[in-house]
Amino acid sequence: MLSAGYVLRRVLQMVPTLVFILVVTFVLVRLLPGDPLSAIGGDHVTDAQVAQARAAYGLDQPLFAQFLLYVRRVVTGDLGRSIVVQVPVWSLVGERLPPTMLLSGMAVAIGVGLAVPLAFASALRRGRATDLAIRAGAQVGLSMPVFYIGLVLLTVFSAHLRWFPVGGYGDGWGDRVYHLFLPALTLGVSLAAVLMRSLRAAIVDVLGAEYVDFARAKGLPTRVILLRHVLRNALISTLALLGPTVGSLLGGAVITESVFAIPGVGRLMIESIYGRDYPVIQGLTLSLAVTVSLAFLVTDLIQASLDPRVAR
Amino acid sequence: MTAAEDLLSRRRPAPRRFRPPSLPRPSPALAGGLAILAALLVLALVPGLVAPYAPAAFDYRAILKPPSFAHPFGTDNFGRDILSRTVWATRVDLQIALFGTLVPVVFGTLAGAVVGYYGGWVEALFGRVVDAVVTFPFLVLVIAIVAVLGPGLFNLYIAVSVVGWVFYARIVAAGVALQRRLDYAAAARVMGYSTPRIVLRHLLPNAVSAAIVYWMTDMALCILLGSSLGYLGLGAQPPTAEWGVLIADGKNYMNTAWWISIFPGVAIVLAGLGFSLLGDGLADLLRPKR
Numbered sequence: 001m002l003s004a005g006y007v008l009r010r011v012l013q014m015v016p017t018l019v020f021i022l023v024v025t026f027v028l029v030r031l032l033p034g035d036p037l038s039a040i041g042g043d044h045v046t047d048a049q050v051a052q053a054r055a056a057y058g059l060d061q062p063l064f065a066q067f068l069l070y071v072r073r074v075v076t077g078d079l080g081r082s083i084v085v086q087v088p089v090w091s092l093v094g095e096r097l098p099p100t101m102l103l104s105g106m107a108v109a110i111g112v113g114l115a116v117p118l119a120f121a122s123a124l125r126r127g128r129a130t131d132l133a134i135r136a137g138a139q140v141g142l143s144m145p146v147f148y149i150g151l152v153l154l155t156v157f158s159a160h161l162r163w164f165p166v167g168g169y170g171d172g173w174g175d176r177v178y179h180l181f182l183p184a185l186t187l188g189v190s191l192a193a194v195l196m197r198s199l200r201a202a203i204v205d206v207l208g209a210e211y212v213d214f215a216r217a218k219g220l221p222t223r224v225i226l227l228r229h230v231l232r233n234a235l236i237s238t239l240a241l242l243g244p245t246v247g248s249l250l251g252g253a254v255i256t257e258s259v260f261a262i263p264g265v266g267r268l269m270i271e272s273i274y275g276r277d278y279p280v281i282q283g284l285t286l287s288l289a290v291t292v293s294l295a296f297l298v299t300d301l302i303q304a305s306l307d308p309r310v311a312r
Numbered sequence: 313m314t315a316a317e318d319l320l321s322r323r324r325p326a327p328r329r330f331r332p333p334s335l336p337r338p339s340p341a342l343a344g345g346l347a348i349l350a351a352l353l354v355l356a357l358v359p360g361l362v363a364p365y366a367p368a369a370f371d372y373r374a375i376l377k378p379p380s381f382a383h384p385f386g387t388d389n390f391g392r393d394i395l396s397r398t399v400w401a402t403r404v405d406l407q408i409a410l411f412g413t414l415v416p417v418v419f420g421t422l423a424g425a426v427v428g429y430y431g432g433w434v435e436a437l438f439g440r441v442v443d444a445v446v447t448f449p450f451l452v453l454v455i456a457i458v459a460v461l462g463p464g465l466f467n468l469y470i471a472v473s474v475v476g477w478v479f480y481a482r483i484v485a486a487g488v489a490l491q492r493r494l495d496y497a498a499a500a501r502v503m504g505y506s507t508p509r510i511v512l513r514h515l516l517p518n519a520v521s522a523a524i525v526y527w528m529t530d531m532a533l534c535i536l537l538g539s540s541l542g543y544l545g546l547g548a549q550p551p552t553a554e555w556g557v558l559i560a561d562g563k564n565y566m567n568t569a570w571w572i573s574i575f576p577g578v579a580i581v582l583a584g585l586g587f588s589l590l591g592d593g594l595a596d597l598l599r600p601k602r
Contacts, residue, residue, distance in 0.1 A: 013440075020441075021447070140585065146540070155570065160567075247448070250449040250452060251450060251451025
């Protein structure tokens with residue numbers, strides 16, 4: 001069980017992280033050459049308008065006061081407005097979130113579905129041809145850029161074989177899953193390569209543990225030993241990858257969504273960059289970073305509840 | 313041979329022959345990684361050795377030609393030779409690997425040494441920085457920084473360096489913290505050596521190997537990142553031949569002229585394999601023998 005003390009400590013640990021995220025996203029827009037407002041407004045504004053807006057945004061105040069203003073805005077749920085489509089950033093992100101979440105979920109399912117059997121096959125036949133082939137495959141998977149995997153899958157399965165649509169999101173759940181299958185496979189393949197390596201190492205580790213020898217001595221069938229003892233314990237150590245995985249999935253989504261034209265947050269990021277929509281870039285970076293830090297929190301809490309040694 | 317004869321024959325040992333100090337036998341991973349990277353390095357330094365044409369030479373009589381004897385990797389929609397472009401791009405992508413990791417390696421190693429040596433509140437503070445940095449989706453942050461600074465390789469290096477040093481610092485800090493508790497570190501302190509000398513000459517050399525191994529993986533990651541940004545139009549700018557840019561050039565022709573994108577992609581995979589094999593090989597080599 002989780003102790004309240006550990007949970008509290010872990011949640012408090014997030015405070016500096018959140019402050020850091022706020023600082024970085026604040027500084028990000030400050031890096032723009034010139035005044036953020038002139039960059040935001042473009043060439044079509046008069047000096048009087050700039051001065052007025054400057055006062056409205058608090059840009060005439062010292063930097064630290066501006067930062068506090070920014071923090072207050074974010075905390076009250078105001079991420080600013082998009083310059084291009086004139087909609088609050090918050091609603092824009094919310095609107096684009098479901099495709100990315102579905103895509104990430106499917107990618108994790110495919111990634112785990114590929115990694116677990118492959119890791120077992122590899123670990124149980126350690127040093128033999130199967131093991132070498134699987135590990136070589138994982139190595140190639142790790143070296144292959146996501147957009148390249150996507151492009152190849154798109155050409156083979158959509159353009160040539162016409163099994164899947166060339167992109168887009170679709171209507172209704174079944175259609176959406178169908179539309180997102182190839183993109184999820186793209187992300188899932190590169191995720192599987194990472195997971196497979198860590199899981200294989202964990203399985204090899206667990207196989208040498210005394211409790212596995214004991215289970216064998218008790219006469220438990222191999223299948224039970226592998227599922228109940230080996231897989232379970234190996235998964236716990238691989239669970240530590242959950243936080244980083246969410247981070248790399250969101251990064252991968254930026255690329256996959258542009259390859260497959262999926263209207264998710266990743267594509268929104270790229271569109272905002274091309275459109276120089278800085279409030280959206282800022283708001284998105286902030287929300288994605290907060291999402292990942294929450295994933296790290298959840299990872300730690302799950303790990304601590306499964307393995308009490310972590311909580312110490 | 314009787315026992316006495318045996319003793320007699322041992323009385324005069326054969327003169328010791330000079331043996332050159334034996335190098336550890338390279339593992340297949342190390343040898344493979346070195347071979348791939350050596351080949352890529354040659355291509356980067358003297359592209360003309362393999363590339364038959366100039367990378368940006370248009371040839372309107374040979375547009376979208378499939379691989380042939382004259383154009384082994386085919387040509388693109390401007391009649392540019394894909395083999396030549398892929399080979400010339402090696403120079404750009406290896407540069408990305410090097411310059412994208414240079415500042416993180418140097419600064420991260422030094423920062424890690426300081427953190428590891430002093431420990432205490434410095435270490436605690438650094439721990440919070442690590443916590444914060446790892447929660448940024450790396451690619452998203454780099455893309456955001458490049459978006460603000462403007463596309464291009466130099467801004468890519470800045471973006472990667474801002475974040476990348478933390479990972480080296482974390483690795484080195486852990487190593488130095490371990491080393492400083494050992495007897496030889498205490499001995500060096502007793503000898504009255506200065507702190508910089510102890511850290512740089514004594515502790516760091518024993519703590520840096522894990523960071524070097526990570527550096528190899530990091531260079532592979534950097535090429536993946538650089539080519540991804542190139543593909544999105546945020547990294548190297550066309551007409552610069554860079555693998556990601558080349559793949560983007562061909563993406564609209566995948567159906568009819570697959571060779572434009574496929575070959576540069578193979579080059580990326582090859583470079584990635586080279587660096588990770590080298591990393592694995594080095595990890596084996598540098599692991600303390602028991």
